[in-house]
Amino acid sequence: MSESSATGQQSKPAAKPRKFQAIKGVRDLLPAETPLWNHVEETAHEVFGTFGFSEIRLPIFEPTELFARSIGLDTDVVSKEMYTFQDRPMDLPHEQQEVFGADFADRVLLKYKEHEIPHTEENRIAIGRVEEIRVELEAAGKKLGKDQSALSEYNRIFYKLVYQLNYVMLGEMVTLRPEATASVCRAYIQHGMQQLPQPVKLYYMGPMFRRERPQKGRYRQFYQIGAEVLGGNDSPGIDAEVIDMVMTFFDKLQLQGLELDINSIGCRECRPKYVEVLGDALLKVKDKLGADSQRRIDTNPLRVLDSKLESEQEIIATLPRMAAHLCADCAEHFAEVKRQLELRGVIYRENWRLVRGLDYYMRTTFEITAQGLGSQNAVCGGGRYDGLVELLGGPPTKGIGFAIGEDRLILSLQESGKAPAPPARDIYIAWMGEKAFATAIRAAKDLRAAGYRVELPATEQKFGKALGQADKLGARYALILGEDEVTSGEWTLKTLADGSQKKYTENELLEYLREANAPAQQQL
RNA sequence: GUGGGCGUAGCUCAGCUGGUAGAGCGUCGGUCUGUGGCACCGAAUGUCGCGGGUUCGAUCCCCGUCGCCCACCCCA
Numbered sequence: 386m387s388e389s390s391a392t393g394q395q396s397k398p399a400a401k402p403r404k405f406q407a408i409k410g411v412r413d414l415l416p417a418e419t420p421l422w423n424h425v426e427e428t429a430h431e432v433f434g435t436f437g438f439s440e441i442r443l444p445i446f447e448p449t450e451l452f453a454r455s456i457g458l459d460t461d462v463v464s465k466e467m468y469t470f471q472d473r474p475m476d477l478p479h480e481q482q483e484v485f486g487a488d489f490a491d492r493v494l495l496k497y498k499e500h501e502i503p504h505t506e507e508n509r510i511a512i513g514r515v516e517e518i519r520v521e522l523e524a525a526g527k528k529l530g531k532d533q534s535a536l537s538e539y540n541r542i543f544y545k546l547v548y549q550l551n552y553v554m555l556g557e558m559v560t561l562r563p564e565a566t567a568s569v570c571r572a573y574i575q576h577g578m579q580q581l582p583q584p585v586k587l588y589y590m591g592p593m594f595r596r597e598r599p600q601k602g603r604y605r606q607f608y609q610i611g612a613e614v615l616g617g618n619d620s621p622g623i624d625a626e627v628i629d630m631v632m633t634f635f636d637k638l639q640l641q642g643l644e645l646d647i648n649s650i651g652c653r654e655c656r657p658k659y660v661e662v663l664g665d666a667l668l669k670v671k672d673k674l675g676a677d678s679q680r681r682i683d684t685n686p687l688r689v690l691d692s693k694l695e696s697e698q699e700i701i702a703t704l705p706r707m708a709a710h711l712c713a714d715c716a717e718h719f720a721e722v723k724r725q726l727e728l729r730g731v732i733y734r735e736n737w738r739l740v741r742g743l744d745y746y747m748r749t750t751f752e753i754t755a756q757g758l759g760s761q762n763a764v765c766g767g768g769r770y771d772g773l774v775e776l777l778g779g780p781p782t783k784g785i786g787f788a789i790g791e792d793r794l795i796l797s798l799q800e801s802g803k804a805p806a807p808p809a810r811d812i813y814i815a816w817m818g819e820k821a822f823a824t825a826i827r828a829a830k831d832l833r834a835a836g837y838r839v840e841l842p843a844t845e846q847k848f849g850k851a852l853g854q855a856d857k858l859g860a861r862y863a864l865i866l867g868e869d870e871v872t873s874g875e876w877t878l879k880t881l882a883d884g885s886q887k888k889y890t891e892n893e894l895l896e897y898l899r900e901a902n903a904p905a906q907q908q909l
Numbered sequence: 910g911u912g913g914g915c916g917u918a919g920c921u922c923a924g925c926u927g928g929u930a931g932a933g934c935g936u937c938g939g940u941c942u943g944u945g946g947c948a949c950c951g952a953a954u955g956u957c958g959c960g961g962g963u964u965c966g967a968u969c970c971c972c973g974u975c976g977c978c979c980a981c982c983c984c985a
């Protein structure tokens with residue numbers, strides 16, 4: 386379909402079809418990058434597995450309310466960054482609402498009966514009204530044709546019906562997940578995982594969605610690798626092990642310039658008291674703070690602490706600190722987490738200004754930064770969230786977890802040159818003549834079955850060209866199959882790097898390749 | 910949402926004080942029908958992001974707009 390025929394314009398002949406472009410903030414991961422992504426993900430499976438974590442795969446979208454409740458209504462993530470839409474039933478399109486008011490209303494009532502429209506309290510009332518008006522309309526319809534006033538009466542009721550239909554929430558509001566902790570908790574509750582041996586240790590990886598302004602290391606569709614420990618107790622040993630696990634994972638990837646910051650932001654008991662003290666202190670120095678920080682005194686005083694404004698640093702240094710206001714339990718817990726980290730040889734930096742942006746965090750919080758990331762240098766953030774499962778309707782459950790920004794992790798690996806080169810171990814089959822093609826097809830099949838990456842050209846090429854192609858594709862060997870090879874049954878294998886070549890029968894060839902590549906395979 | 914930088918070939922970029930475009934790399938073909946990387950020759954691909962203005966004439970100057978990047982904010 387051309388642009389002009391769609392819009393009815395005729396002046397511009399044969400307009401070029403639109404050039405599509407990925408939506409702002411989302412991107413393609415091209416073949417040059419995907420081996421690194423796979424390497425990172427495989428390493429995660431491997432390392433997390435050794436810590437006794439199991440993978441969970443979660444939906445990309447969830448009820449909006451799940452995120453609103455867990456992350457917090459006042460957070461930026463929930464209040465302005467979520468991709469949310471109404472999941473309305475398929476056969477209730479928007480446009481027909483006015484045109485087919487009565488018919489549309491009937492379908493809405495049917496879908497409500499079928500529970501395809503949510504049975505919320507609001508909908509119960511709205512649907513009730515729709516039913517009443519529908520009956521009125523039916524009655525008015527029967528009087529139609531008698532006189533002029535019957536028609537205007539019918540119209541009046543018709544529009545009342547259309548108006549009332551707007552109050553029916555046709556479908557549940559759903560949201561593309563901005564993070565996965567809420568989903569993990571939801572799954573824990575939904576599948577009764579509290580019946581499993583506790584704690585339950587889960588990890589996940591996949592895309593998340595936030596509608597932020599894109600910049601280096603920040604995308605609207607971005608990838609996280611995360612893990613959660615749910616249930617059991619809140620022993621500091623769990624906090625330390627979770628942190629130890631991320632650091633082990635990063636070490637294995639040779640991520641450079643790692644810095645681990647930890648803090649305790651207290652619990653429901655002691656944090657509010659501290660926030661109050663902090664708020665009072667902030668009010669006293671309000672005029673020395675920037676506009677953003679002044680605003681936060683009311684909205685979220687803790688956030689003032691991680692301000693990067695140069696001019697505020699001196700003042701912030703004088704503010705009261707959480708550590709001095711932790712309750713006895715929290716203080717002891719934090720001290721023990723630090724001791725356990727030392728026991729594990731995990732190097733950390735205590736950072737009293739580290740706060741977290743999501744509402745559900747409490748006690749232990751941590752953040753890991755890496756080099757080469759510009760201003761978005763956090764590759765991992767996490768912390769304890771003991772009340773969250775209960776908040777989502779589950780049993781009282783302890784919880785701690787973290788999320789790694791995979792895009793940033795990979796960016797850092799690329800910038801520091803720690804991205805391993807993808808293994809190239811290809812065989813290019815240079816064949817000549819129809820007879821040889823049949824042999825080439827068989828050879829390709831056998832070599833592929835043995836696990837080699839084989840390029841089998843679909844059309845015959847000049848010999849020199851074939852070797853040129855093999856070279857450009859980075860193949861390690863060229864398997865030469867011409868008339869000579871087919872008649873003799875001895876295939877020619879050329880090693881592209883040094884130009885040497887030797888003849889083998891098929892069996893000898895497989896044997897030779899196995900030996901030649903054994904060390905390389907072990908490296909993977 | 911706010912600020913800054915940048916938009917010329919698939920990529921990296923030239924293009925002087927305005928006269929409607931070039932290079933390198935890459936791609937494809939040839940020199941070269943059983944021996945690749947090199948070299949040489951040749952070809953294709955651009956509404957110079959888009960729209961308007963100034964001008965005889967705009968890739969160049971002005972305005973607007975869109976896109977990309979970076980930073981603030983927030984977060985991973």
